[in-house]
Amino acid sequence: MRSLSFMRVSIWVYLAIFFAYLLGPLVIMSITAFNSPEFPRATPWECLTFEWFAALFQDERILNGIKNSILVGAGTVVLSVAMGLAGALMLTQIWPKLRATYYTIIIAPILIPGVVIGISTLVFWDRINRMVGLGADSFLSNGLFLTVIGQSTFIASYCMLVLVARLQRYDTALTEAALDLGATHAQAFRKVLLPFMKPAIASAAVLAFLASFENYNTTTFTFGEYPTLTIELAQKVRYGITPAISALAFIIVVLTVFAALFNEANIRRKDLVAMARKDATVEELESGKFRVPGFLSSNWAAVALVVMACATVVVVGTATVYSPAQCIADVQEQKRIETELRIQELRQRRAEEAARKAAEEAETAPKPQAAPSGNNSGFGGVFSPNALTGSGEEEESKAPEAEDSNNSGFGNVFAPSGLSGD
Numbered sequence: 001m002r003s004l005s006f007m008r009v010s011i012w013v014y015l016a017i018f019f020a021y022l023l024g025p026l027v028i029m030s031i032t033a034f035n036s037p038e039f040p041r042a043t044p045w046e047c048l049t050f051e052w053f054a055a056l057f058q059d060e061r062i063l064n065g066i067k068n069s070i071l072v073g074a075g076t077v078v079l080s081v082a083m084g085l086a087g088a089l090m091l092t093q094i095w096p097k098l099r100a101t102y103y104t105i106i107i108a109p110i111l112i113p114g115v116v117i118g119i120s121t122l123v124f125w126d127r128i129n130r131m132v133g134l135g136a137d138s139f140l141s142n143g144l145f146l147t148v149i150g151q152s153t154f155i156a157s158y159c160m161l162v163l164v165a166r167l168q169r170y171d172t173a174l175t176e177a178a179l180d181l182g183a184t185h186a187q188a189f190r191k192v193l194l195p196f197m198k199p200a201i202a203s204a205a206v207l208a209f210l211a212s213f214e215n216y217n218t219t220t221f222t223f224g225e226y227p228t229l230t231i232e233l234a235q236k237v238r239y240g241i242t243p244a245i246s247a248l249a250f251i252i253v254v255l256t257v258f259a260a261l262f263n264e265a266n267i268r269r270k271d272l273v274a275m276a277r278k279d280a281t282v283e284e285l286e287s288g289k290f291r292v293p294g295f296l297s298s299n300w301a302a303v304a305l306v307v308m309a310c311a312t313v314v315v316v317g318t319a320t321v322y323s324p325a326q327c328i329a330d331v332q333e334q335k336r337i338e339t340e341l342r343i344q345e346l347r348q349r350r351a352e353e354a355a356r357k358a359a360e361e362a363e364t365a366p367k368p369q370a371a372p373s374g375n376n377s378g379f380g381g382v383f384s385p386n387a388l389t390g391s392g393e394e395e396e397s398k399a400p401e402a403e404d405s406n407n408s409g410f411g412n413v414f415a416p417s418g419l420s421g422d
Contacts, residue, residue: 026253033246036328040243047327050319052243053251059244065232068144069213072228075148076155076212077205083152084159084204085197088167091160107161109154114217121150122221143224150218155211159204166200254312261308264301272298 032040036047056062087106094102109117129140139145170193178188216230223231233245 029246030250032243033250036324040241040246046331047324049324052247056244056247061232062248065227065229068226069229071144072147073209073212076151077208079148079152080156080159080208081201081204083156084163087160088163091164092167107157110157117153118150118218118221121146143222143226146222147219150222151212151215155208158211159208162204162207163200166197170196261301261305265299265305268299268301
């Protein structure tokens with residue numbers, strides 16, 4: 001029992017970590033779309049604002065990129081689904097010995113890097129344009145045409161895989177029965193095979209559109225004058241990220257969740273109808289009056305869809321009347337006060353550091369030494385300051401003695417008064 005409980009706890013912990021890793025960036029990005037700072041950030045929270053959605057819808061480059069992405073996606077869906085369906089039908093009808101080789105050739109574009117596909121598409125169709133003799137502004141050099149062709153080269157392979165998975169469950173006896181009853185091959189395809197393939201065709205179309213919408217590697221070489229949304233976003237990121245990009249991503253996430261919930265609600269609705277038909281009597285089936293459960297009964301996806309739709313309406317209504325101007329002004333004033341306090345603290349800290357350094361320099365500076373007063377040299381005071389000039393009473397007392405005494409051996413011949421006759 002303990003091991004079983006530990007396994008359950010481990011599984012729940014693993015699932016929590018997995019979904020946090022998978023959905024955590026999307027949640028944080030969604031929060032930044034409603035925060036007032038100009039740089040996308042979730043913390044610290046400042047003010048609730050919807051201005052980034054308004055900035056998004058006022059950005060002409062983003063809107064133009066969305067329009068081009070939709071056009072390219074529509075063209076890619078038509079071409080890729082058609083080629084994928086043709087490839088799937090060919091794969092099921094080809095000679096079995098060639099099936100593996102044919103499958104490898106069709107799957108090869110998936111393994112080729114998108115950069116190589118983009119460059120080869122541009123070079124190939126430019127050469128075709130020159131061979132035909134068309135001008136530089138012909139449709140063969142048009143960015144929409146080249147982008148659709150380049151993306152369909154590998155997206156058709158994804159569509160073929162989806163269609164082959166559905167086609168493998170098809171009973172060819174249904175087509176043979178239709179042909180035996182007098183239907184042509186076109187009628188058998190349109191009325192028997194195509195209805196069976198509709199779910200797979202819808203899935204392949206959604207896959208092709210999403211793959212085309214987010215493609216960058218191939219599109220960056222072929223878009224020409226028609227940049228898609230991914231190209232515009234990549235160019236904007238080079239000059240800095242704004243919360244308007246987060247607002248766009250939030251809208252895409254919301255639309256994706258809406259589509260997923262609607263699809264799940266529709267599937268559960270069909271299951272409930274099938275169960276009701278199974279439990280109905282023959283009379284009820286013939287009259288068509290058997291009880292069908294409501295759209296919201298036993299359908300959590302439908303309930304979540306309605307709740308999300310109501311929340312969206314509330315948010316949009318709030319955005320039309322809410323103004324964050326006062327909140328933003330208060331936040332800016334608070335930031336100004338905090339900045340001034342930080343400046344004052346920094347100045348005070350610098351003054352304290354300057355005073356501390358001055359005190360340390362004063363303590364470590366060498367002190368001046370006093371001049372020696374005694375005669376400590378070994379030369380008998382010859383080099384003392386008073387040795388040459390004579391000073392004090394000693395010089396005065398010695399002067400008369402020098403005048404009266406006759407210590408020379410020349411009889412005062414060189415005395416100062418010897419020539420004057422005194």
